[in-house]
Amino acid sequence: MNHMQLVSKLTAVLGSNQRVLHKENELYAYECDGYVAQRGRPRAVVFPETTEEVAAIVQLLHREKVPFLPRGAGTGLSGGATALNNEVVISLVRMNQLLHVDYDNMRAVVQPGFINLQLTKQIAKENAYYAPDPSSQSACTIGGNLAENAGGSHCLKYGVTTNHIVAAKVVLPTGEIAELGATYGDALGYDLLGLLIGSEGTLGIATEITVRILRKPQAVKTIMAWFDRVDEASDTVSQVIGAGIIPAAMEMMDQLAMQAVDKSNYHVGYPADIEAALLIEVDGLVEAVAAETDQIVDICKQHQVRAVRVAETDAQRALWWSSRKMAFGAMGRISPNYLVQDGVIPRTKLTEVLARIREISVSSGLRIANVFHAGDGNLHPLICYDASIPFETEKAMMVGSDILKVCVDVGGSITGEHGVGIEKINDMHYLFTEAELKAQIAVRAVFNPEDLCNSGKLIPKPGRCAEVKRASTMISQHLETYIKTSHGSNSHSM
Amino acid sequence: MDQGLSLHSDPISKDLYSVCVHCGFCLEVCPTYQQLGNENESPRGRVYLMKAAAEGTLPFDESVIDPVFNCLDCRACETVCPSGVQVGTLIEEARGQALSHIKQSGLEKFLHDLFLRKIFPSPGRLQRIRKLLRFYQVSHVQQVVRRSGALRLLPTHLREMEAVLPSVSRASARSVLPKESEQTKGVTKGRIALFTGCVMDVFFSEIHMATVRVALRNHLHVSVPKDQICCGALQIHAGDREQARMMAKHNIDVFLQSGADYIVLNAAGCGAAMKEYKELFHDDPVYRERAELFSSKVRDIAEILLEVGYEKPKSRLERTVTYHDACHLAHAQNIRSAPRELLRAIDGLTLIEMNDADRCCGSAGIYNITHPEMAAQLRERKLADLPHNVEVVAMGNPGCMLQIKAGLYAQGLTMDVVHTVELLDEAYRLEREVQ
Ligand SMILES: Cc1cc2nc3c(=O)[nH]c(=O)nc-3n(C[C@H](O)[C@H](O)[C@H](O)COP(=O)(O)OP(=O)(O)OC[C@H]3O[C@@H](n4cnc5c(N)ncnc54)[C@H](O)[C@@H]3O)c2cc1C
Ligand code: SF4
Ligand code: SF4
Numbered sequence: 043m044n045h046m047q048l049v050s051k052l053t054a055v056l057g058s059n060q061r062v063l064h065k066e067n068e069l070y071a072y073e074c075d076g077y078v079a080q081r082g083r084p085r086a087v088v089f090p091e092t093t094e095e096v097a098a099i100v101q102l103l104h105r106e107k108v109p110f111l112p113r114g115a116g117t118g119l120s121g122g123a124t125a126l127n128n129e130v131v132i133s134l135v136r137m138n139q140l141l142h143v144d145y146d147n148m149r150a151v152v153q154p155g156f157i158n159l160q161l162t163k164q165i166a167k168e169n170a171y172y173a174p175d176p177s178s179q180s181a182c183t184i185g186g187n188l189a190e191n192a193g194g195s196h197c198l199k200y201g202v203t204t205n206h207i208v209a210a211k212v213v214l215p216t217g218e219i220a221e222l223g224a225t226y227g228d229a230l231g232y233d234l235l236g237l238l239i240g241s242e243g244t245l246g247i248a249t250e251i252t253v254r255i256l257r258k259p260q261a262v263k264t265i266m267a268w269f270d271r272v273d274e275a276s277d278t279v280s281q282v283i284g285a286g287i288i289p290a291a292m293e294m295m296d297q298l299a300m301q302a303v304d305k306s307n308y309h310v311g312y313p314a315d316i317e318a319a320l321l322i323e324v325d326g327l328v329e330a331v332a333a334e335t336d337q338i339v340d341i342c343k344q345h346q347v348r349a350v351r352v353a354e355t356d357a358q359r360a361l362w363w364s365s366r367k368m369a370f371g372a373m374g375r376i377s378p379n380y381l382v383q384d385g386v387i388p389r390t391k392l393t394e395v396l397a398r399i400r401e402i403s404v405s406s407g408l409r410i411a412n413v414f415h416a417g418d419g420n421l422h423p424l425i426c427y428d429a430s431i432p433f434e435t436e437k438a439m440m441v442g443s444d445i446l447k448v449c450v451d452v453g454g455s456i457t458g459e460h461g462v463g464i465e466k467i468n469d470m471h472y473l474f475t476e477a478e479l480k481a482q483i484a485v486r487a488v489f490n491p492e493d494l495c496n497s498g499k500l501i502p503k504p505g506r507c508a509e510v511k512r513a514s515t516m517i518s519q520h521l522e523t524y525i526k527t528s529h530g531s532n533s534h535s536m
Numbered sequence: 537m538d539q540g541l542s543l544h545s546d547p548i549s550k551d552l553y554s555v556c557v558h559c560g561f562c563l564e565v566c567p568t569y570q571q572l573g574n575e576n577e578s579p580r581g582r583v584y585l586m587k588a589a590a591e592g593t594l595p596f597d598e599s600v601i602d603p604v605f606n607c608l609d610c611r612a613c614e615t616v617c618p619s620g621v622q623v624g625t626l627i628e629e630a631r632g633q634a635l636s637h638i639k640q641s642g643l644e645k646f647l648h649d650l651f652l653r654k655i656f657p658s659p660g661r662l663q664r665i666r667k668l669l670r671f672y673q674v675s676h677v678q679q680v681v682r683r684s685g686a687l688r689l690l691p692t693h694l695r696e697m698e699a700v701l702p703s704v705s706r707a708s709a710r711s712v713l714p715k716e717s718e719q720t721k722g723v724t725k726g727r728i729a730l731f732t733g734c735v736m737d738v739f740f741s742e743i744h745m746a747t748v749r750v751a752l753r754n755h756l757h758v759s760v761p762k763d764q765i766c767c768g769a770l771q772i773h774a775g776d777r778e779q780a781r782m783m784a785k786h787n788i789d790v791f792l793q794s795g796a797d798y799i800v801l802n803a804a805g806c807g808a809a810m811k812e813y814k815e816l817f818h819d820d821p822v823y824r825e826r827a828e829l830f831s832s833k834v835r836d837i838a839e840i841l842l843e844v845g846y847e848k849p850k851s852r853l854e855r856t857v858t859y860h861d862a863c864h865l866a867h868a869q870n871i872r873s874a875p876r877e878l879l880r881a882i883d884g885l886t887l888i889e890m891n892d893a894d895r896c897c898g899s900a901g902i903y904n905i906t907h908p909e910m911a912a913q914l915r916e917r918k919l920a921d922l923p924h925n926v927e928v929v930a931m932g933n934p935g936c937m938l939q940i941k942a943g944l945y946a947q948g949l950t951m952d953v954v955h956t957v958e959l960l961d962e963a964y965r966l967e968r969e970v971q
Pocket of ligand 2: 371374555556557558559560561562563579580583613616617618619620621
């Protein structure tokens with residue numbers, strides 16, 4: 043079917059040409075998501091408003107063997123919503139209603155395009171909130187969170203997205219509508235909902251999502267601690283957990299990250315010479331929170347903290363949190379491009395791994411800032427580069443891969459919450475054997491038999507392994523010579 | 537300076553668009569994206585398109601130009617953007633580019649030249665129009681026209697606006713106010729020069745009078761430079777940067793000569809434009825420095841009162857009020873708390889916050905005339921957000937006042953729409969009655 047025939051069929055399904063973008067130049071804005079190193083232009087973008095419309099579109103595309111992929115707000119950091127195969131992008135942002143809230147049983151039902159933070163805002167009047175809080179929560183959708191099994195600062199204590207979604211209506215890649223999970227209790231049989239969550243849009247499109255909501259804790263206290271040395275901060279993290287406290291959040295930022303965000307509208311005023319800032323939050327019953335706060339402040343003091351403060355006002359607390367949450371976006375203040383990695387390590391290896399990252403930074407000549415969920419051992423090294431310098435994008439990608447290898451080598455993993463997408467697809471080989479990857483492909487084939495739904499993401503295709511390896515060795519060799527020759531003249535070194 | 541593809545002498549700046557890291561934080565605060573859900577009509581999308589056009593990967597055709605002109609220039613995206621992308625400036629530059637090489641249709645060009653190049657920049661012509669309009673309003677012609685039904689020929693949104701146009705003031709503030717305030721005794725807080733603007737002085741000279749009274753009451757010396765002209769904001773927003781520069785130069789000369797410590801205004805759009813004059817002259821060796829000096833003196837009336845210290849009115853004003861943040865006060869000038877603080881200083885006045893007070897009301901310069909459909913959607917949302925138990929909606933920008941008035945009129949609602957400084961002026965006036 044040629045392009046215009048497809049467009050007119052899509053338009054017929056949606057009933058209006060306002061809901062189909064198809065001219066080449068109006069697809070440009072959909073070339074990538076929050077991961078900009080790789081791009082691809084979709085064939086069209088459609089804006090359904092109901093589950094039935096999504097199903098009808100998918101049936102059409104499945105029948106015609108046209109590849110497609112779902113997209114939320116496009117804040118993904120691993121390229122999950124990027125059209126590599128000229129897909130039709132199914133944008134879910136117009137499905138943005140809060141359908142139902144049941145305060146007695148603490149459940150809410152949302153459409154997939156509903157914005158994460160909006161849920162907390164809209165139920166705040168009943169003293170309720172939605173716990174998973176990715177830093178992008180003011181922009182990302184709950185559908186996108188489901189697909190990425192998003193984490194967030196408060197996931198240390200409350201768990202990631204999968205612990206908060208209880209049921210979902212899903213359009214399968216063949217166009218059938220399925221209901222997974224159960225609003226109350228455990229669903230019988232295989233945990234298909236669990237499989238869908240974190241599947242990065244490769245097993246189906248969520249069109250209605252039932253989430254668990256929580257009562258706001260009685261008290262919250264937020265502590266900011268500044269350390270001269272990173273190891274002192276890391277040791278503080280370990281000791282707090284060791285003392286049996288489970289803070290609601292425990293976040294760390296290094297010097298470069300603090301500098302970047304302090305240049306933005308979210309200025310805190312970090313001293314120029316400290317190596318790390320910790321942002322720790324405790325919540326719960328009033329007395330417990332007060333006691334834990336004192337205990338944490340003590341632990342900080344035992345570790346040569348430069349200064350430690352407890353937020354006095356809501357405004358101060360909000361500023362501290364914005365400063366942490368906006369840190370990725372603030373990289374633009376210090377670097378034309380950045381690539382954020384998402385490795386996981388055992389918490390006890392923090393000091394060691396940060397030192398390894400510093401070495402990689404020095405040897406590659408690329409600056410690396412660190413912002414992360416220290417309590418979970420979920421690192422986010424932000425690799426600064428300049429795409430207008432030849433080969434620097436490739437170099438940054440290679441540095442990213444090297445860092446992930448360090449994480450895996452100390453017993454961790456290549457992604458904590460941002461997904462594999464296209465960014466880390468080759469790193470999957472480092473984590474899994476061929477047999478394990480094949481098993482995952484077999485699972486995907488059950489749901490996505492024609493491999494039309496977000497193909498080329500998450501799991502590397504079999505057979506291409508040898509090819510990919512050959513190509514990547516070639517690139518590495520090429521880059522190594524390039525790095526050697528350009529090193530020293532690089533203005534971006536630390 | 538490193539610049540993008542040079543389509544004409546004032547290309548889109550590379551160092552502005554290259555700052556965008558594509559994080560998407562700006563999506564959800566953008567009123568056009570909220571309405572449409574189309575990334576082409578989002579800040580991130582617009583920056584991406586402008587960048588592509590500047591780099592030559594995308595033709596500078598309607599796929600770029602439409603999103604650029606559909607932007608409200610409300611700058612809500614700049615408030616949240618952690619990376620500091622100056623979307624407003626980029627949009628204005630891109631509009632400049634577009635105008636320089638798209639052929640406008642005959643009528644469009646005629647209207648553009650008439651308003652942006654002939655009427656607004658010329659105080660004399662504005663005066664004549666003011667007189668004509670006043671004649672129209674006071675001489676029964678308006679009633680005759682209204683009764684005749686001729687207004688039905690106008691599109692609805694213009695008809696609603698006609699209905700709520702404030703009565704044209706008898707005299708423009710610029711011409712009736714003395715050049716210098718006589719009051720010199722007790723002037724302890726400095727000298728201000730009042731900027732009177734163009735349309736503002738036709739319809740809202742009462743607000744100027746109120747501003748002057750409030751300034752005098754707070755020990756400021758006031759001057760009103762007679763040679764000043766329109767600030768050029770509309771021209772900048774529309775992309776007519778050449779015309780805007782001519783007007784800006786004139787104002788810079790006039791106001792710097794006045795010797796005032798501060799240049800004070802009560803229109804958010806003009807304030808933002810005048811604080812950013814330096815951007816217009818970023819590569820002008822002579823005017824760049826003068827523009828910087830000029831901009832450093834510009835203050836909104838609420839801002840200056842807080843800065844130099846104001847006196848709390850000694851009267852009571854029993855009113856329930858809600859406050860709407862004009863985009864060019866909140867987002868462009870980051871003035872949010874000052875007006876609220878002034879309102880709270882009035883005894884008896886209850887301030888009730890509305891939802892999303894800082895979402896654009898759709899007025900946006902002449903956007904409500906050029907893009908009536910989007911403007912109407914945003915107006916509806918704004919009205920829906922007004923708490924229903926308030927009597928007054930206060931704000932710091934005449935454009936928003938007209939837009940919200942027209943909306944209230946269309947829905948048959950009777951709330952007062954006032955400038956913040958008018959409430960303050962009223963409270964000070966009541967003082968005398970108290971004594
Ligand atoms: C500055 C910044 C900070 C971030 N911080 C965090 C963080 O702290 N924690 C974290 O976990 N992530 C974080 N992220 C990553 C990102 O915001 C999350 O992955 C988020 O869940 C993506 O949501 P989205 O709506 O933008 O999805 P998109 O980017 O549009 O899509 C992401 C993936 O989900 C699929 N998808 C989208 N909607 C659906 C649906 N309805 N059904 C099935 N599949 C779907 C897409 O195909 C794609 O593969 C951050 C991103 C940025 C830019
Ligand atoms: S918030 Fe700023 S940096 Fe992020 S996408 Fe928007 S304009 Fe770009
Ligand atoms: S200025 Fe306003 S309308 Fe324009 S992109 Fe920014 S938020 Fe959207």
